[in-house]
Amino acid sequence: MRKHIKNNVSWVGKIDWELREFHGSDYSVDKGSSQNSYLIEEEKTVLIDTVWQPHSSEFLDNLKTEIDLEKIDYIVANHGEVDHAGALVEIMKEIPDTPIYCTANAKKSIIGQFHHPEWNYQVVKTGDSLDIGNGKKLIFVEMMMLHWPDSMATYLTEDNILFSNDAFGQHYAVSELFNDKADQCTLWEQAIKYYANILNPFSNFVTKKIDEIVELNLPIDIIATSHGAIWRDNPLQIVGKYAEWADAYQEDQITVVYDTMWNGTKSIAHEIGKEIELQAPDTKVKVLSIPHVDKNDIMTEVFKSKAIVLGSPTYLNGVLATVAKWLYFLKQLKFKNKKAAVFGTYGWSGEGNKVLRQSLEESGFEVIDKEIKVNYNPEKEDLSEAKELVSELLKSLEK
Structure with missing residues (x-):
């Protein structure tokens, strides 16, 4: 079931209430999670990311009730890790010639994991853009080491949405999707746990990437993460927290x-x-x-x-x-x-x-x-x- 995000942008992902561990058994999950996939329907139709492979059949069945798969013009793979790209194999069986926009490292990652070098990869780098019609573009921003070498974010102009992938997310199941609908204590507990255990080793990259995003001078109304709550109420608050957490963070504890x-x-x-x-x-x-x-x-x-x-x-x-x-x-x-x-x-x-x-x-x-x-x-x-x-x-x- 799709959920409306803004204008012609919808969420088509998976709320994973039963998830209890992640990265094998290396990361504990006690509040569920989500794999957030997004559908943009302008003159061109774009699917941004998919879901984890165990949910690929359910994801594909749900997507087919929302749209004829043949109408998908482009797929954006912000990250090749299987919790985001896990349903690509099933989708590409149905629409095998659809262009997949990703970084050079993501192409290597996706081929290495799924063994499909024949797919139509379109390699992009920071600043590259894709016109999707109605005066809107997708702008790609490489997010190397946040938290894989292949990671990137995608920005939708006019709607001012940053599809941030793993950056700014949490493992937290929020059926209402948005940060203003989430329990605030749980939201911030899960956000700092996610940063401390997954992103802290890459804090130097976090600081540099935040500076780079600021320098792009892009207005951001929504940060659409790949896990957990989507930031629409004061979305830059999580960017500010990341800047704070990346700076050798400590409290009086x-x-x-x-x-x-x-x-x-x-x-x-x-x-x-x-x-x-x-x-x-x-x-x-x-x-x-x-x-x-x-x-x-x-x-x-x-x-x-x-x-x-x-x-x-x-x-x-x-x-x-x-x-x-x-x-x-x-x-x-x-x-x-x-x-x-x-x-x-x-x-x-x-x-x-x-x-x-x-x-x-x-x-x-x-x-x-x-x-x-x-x-x-x-x-x-x-x-x-x-x-x-x-x-x-x-x-x-x-x-």
């Missing part, structure tokens, strides 16, 4: 992250949390257990934090596997301008803190000298070390 074996490390974690509350009462504190809190939600809190305190017991001359896995993901996300401290317990060897410190430094964190390292279960005097650790951490944040 410290997050304590840990895993434990026999609760010794856990008791230190909670003592540190209490001490932060005492010494910095205006600072938000989160104490999060790696195996009990979704890793994407933890990373969102790390993204918002000015510092983290990380703990693990020593295990097999290193740290717990849960912590090691989490540290690998932390390094991938390339957070900047954040401080850290480490703590842990050990039985006989005690390498855990060294591993934590080295891993954090490799991930771009500045780690303070003070640490807590306790042989077996902590006693009262061991827990009292949290006071000195927190004090040193807070002083480091003043520099």
